[in-house]
Amino acid sequence: MLLISIEGIDGSGKTTVAKEIVRRLKEKGKNATYTKEPFTEDITGIIQRVGWNDPIALTLLFAADRRIHVRWMEEQNVDAIITDRYIHSTIAYQSVMGIDEKWIRNVNSKFPYPDLVILLDLDPTIASSRIKKGDIFDFPEKRKTLEKVRNKYLELAAMEHFLIVNADKPFEEVINSIMFYLLDQIT
Numbered sequence: 247m248l249l250i251s252i253e254g255i256d257g258s259g260k261t262t263v264a265k266e267i268v269r270r271l272k273e274k275g276k277n278a279t280y281t282k283e284p285f286t287e288d289i290t291g292i293i294q295r296v297g298w299n300d301p302i303a304l305t306l307l308f309a310a311d312r313r314i315h316v317r318w319m320e321e322q323n324v325d326a327i328i329t330d331r332y333i334h335s336t337i338a339y340q341s342v343m344g345i346d347e348k349w350i351r352n353v354n355s356k357f358p359y360p361d362l363v364i365l366l367d368l369d370p371t372i373a374s375s376r377i378k379k380g381d382i383f384d385f386p387e388k389r390k391t392l393e394k395v396r397n398k399y400l401e402l403a404a405m406e407h408f409l410i411v412n413a414d415k416p417f418e419e420v421i422n423s424i425m426f427y428l429l430d431q432i433t
């Protein structure tokens with residue numbers, strides 16, 4: 247089973263892209279499933295109540311949520327799991343909040359590393375204009391950090407060989423470039 251994570255700042259198009267990848271893989275006869283983080287309703291509710299000012303609590307809450315998510319993923323009998331956010335979301339967002347990257351990696355060290363990370367790279371001003379109204383995680387203090395989060399993602403992408411996709415392109419172009427790469431890897 248392939249574990250593919252879709253990463254990027256808020257509003258970069260992850261959910262739309264992840265769901266379309268699943269649809270196109272299924273069209274090609276592959277058994278694929280969409281999932282997302284945060285995964286559990288309970289921990290999502292706690293994160294909402296904690297807010298965006300306690301990065302230690304956020305790191306641990308996202309990791310607890312991930313443990314439950316990983317157990318669920320291990321039960322899936324599919325060719326590919328496409329997850330809308332995973333470990334690199336914690337590394338990017340919580341390190342920018344001041345948490346030591348080594349500690350974040352330690353806390354997440356028991357979780358499987360993704361086979362492929364796709365980074366949807368987008369300017370935060372454009373991304374912010376795409377964020378849906380009523381997004382439960384749309385904390386103003388987080389919006390201010392998105393430029394730094396983007397740069398952290400780009401740093402990780404260079405170090406860990408992510409597939410970087412320019413998310414400013416029309417959607418068809420974005421998805422076609424991903425599928426071109428993916429189908430070559432999967433078949």
Ligand SMILES: Nc1ncnc2c1ncn2[C@@H]1O[C@H](COP(=O)(O)OP(=O)(O)OP(=O)(O)O)[C@@H](O)[C@H]1O
Nearest residue numbers: 255256257258259260261262376413415416417420
């Ligand atoms: N390449 C694109 N060009 C223009 N609009 C796009 C593109 N990709 C996605 N969108 C639109 O941008 C909006 C945000 O997309 P989406 O919800 O998939 O982003 P996201 O990264 O999952 O956001 P969040 O992190 O806030 O959950 C949606 O209305 C979607 O249709």
Ligand SMILES: Cc1cn([C@H]2C[C@H](O)[C@@H](COP(=O)(O)O)O2)c(=O)[nH]c1=O
Nearest residue numbers: 256283284308331332335336339340383
């Ligand atoms: C998994 C994870 C998420 N976050 C942040 C990133 C986003 O701002 C929200 C999730 O909302 P979305 O609509 O799914 O984009 O939470 C984070 O800071 N750390 C994480 O590990």
